[in-house]
Amino acid sequence: MSKKDKKEIQEEQDINAQSDTVEVEEPIIEEQSLEEKLQAEVKEEKDKFLRLFAEFENYKRRTARERIELFSTASEDVMKTLLPILDDFERALAHIEEDKEAEELRKGVLLIYQKLVNTLDQKGLKVMTVEKGDVFDADTHEAITQIPSPSNDLKGKIIDVVEKGYKLGEKIIRFPKVVIGQ
16 A cells, blocks of 8 residues: 555544544533433422422411411301390499399399300400500590590590400400590
């Protein structure tokens, strides 16, 4: 073989080697891009899963809260219907106090009233304590009228409580009706 033939064979081998190298590099690039694609898909699926899980947790919390509110509002309706009965008991007790001949009747009515109050207290009903002379708060009191205050220190304060207020848990179900001084 001549030098020229050897040179041509060498060039062909170099070209083949380069093409082999190019062919070898291409699959590596494809594999990396395929691996990156798979990692991106895994990341996307993981993100979807985390979002779905968070959404489900929020759903569980929301339904639990709605359920608790449903129970409290169900008892709230019952409590609101019983409040006028409590008021009637209190009026009856105040009237019976004046009649000394009906002592046994007073004891019986008082016993029934206390039993009702204790039962409602066990179910979460609480009386709001409002005293004469307390500062009027529009968020927790309902002013039914204003009268001239008997003294300067009672201006803007509660002079009389006309009707008791009640709370069920932390929610006010009936605001106390008060008279305030001007």
